[in-house]
Amino acid sequence: MRITRIATETPVKEQLEADLNLLDDLFAKYRGKPGSLIPLLQGTQHTFGYIPQKAFKRISMETGIETADIYGVATFYAQFRLNPVGKNVIKVCHGTACHVQNANAITDAIKDELGVKDGETTSDGFYTLESVACLGCCSLAPVMMIGDDTFGKLTGKAAVRIVREIRNTRCNQKEE
Numbered sequence: 001m002r003i004t005r006i007a008t009e010t011p012v013k014e015q016l017e018a019d020l021n022l023l024d025d026l027f028a029k030y031r032g033k034p035g036s037l038i039p040l041l042q043g044t045q046h047t048f049g050y051i052p053q054k055a056f057k058r059i060s061m062e063t064g065i066e067t068a069d070i071y072g073v074a075t076f077y078a079q080f081r082l083n084p085v086g087k088n089v090i091k092v093c094h095g096t097a098c099h100v101q102n103a104n105a106i107t108d109a110i111k112d113e114l115g116v117k118d119g120e121t122t123s124d125g126f127y128t129l130e131s132v133a134c135l136g137c138c139s140l141a142p143v144m145m146i147g148d149d150t151f152g153k154l155t156g157k158a159a160v161r162i163v164r165e166i167r168n169t170r171c172n173q174k175e176e
């Protein structure tokens with residue numbers, strides 16, 4: 001069951017070499033402000049899709065916080081990514097409602113289909129598979145999101161069908 005359909009393709013700035021100059025405005029905004037570490041990490045991730053290694057050093061220089069401490073914060077919170085993601089992130093909900101409706105079957109089916117583990121990206125960079133906490137539409141459990149699209153009442157088979165369909169559609173769009 002598809003409940004939204006917004007045709008978008010996630011920009012993949014993360015595929016490019018991280019240009020830290022893109023963070024200048026972000027650092028200017030938070031310079032000298034206490035408690036700026038989380039917004040700086042969030043802004044960095046928003047810019048690149050993940051937090052590149054070399055951004056840690058720059059954030060350390062800007063804030064005076066040790067790189068190891070920044071790394072500790074970034075790895076503590078699930079919202080932060082330390083690796084680039086694919087063009088399309090598949091988020092399979094493993095919150096309570098989805099878990100009892102067999103969300104594991106969905107993740108397993110997609111893992112088999114794509115040949116990746118949870119958290120990994122396909123070799124062509126098209127998909128990243130992630131298990132996440134509640135996506136906020138528990139009545140549709142089990143649920144997954146791909147980009148901005150939400151799919152509910154899934155089975156493993158249905159999830160794989162959607163994953164194939166999106167890849168075919170978006171690949172064909174490029175060829176037109």
Ligand code: FES
Pocket residue numbers: 093094095096097098099133134135136137138139141142143
């Ligand atoms: S538990 Fe999956 S959407 Fe809430």
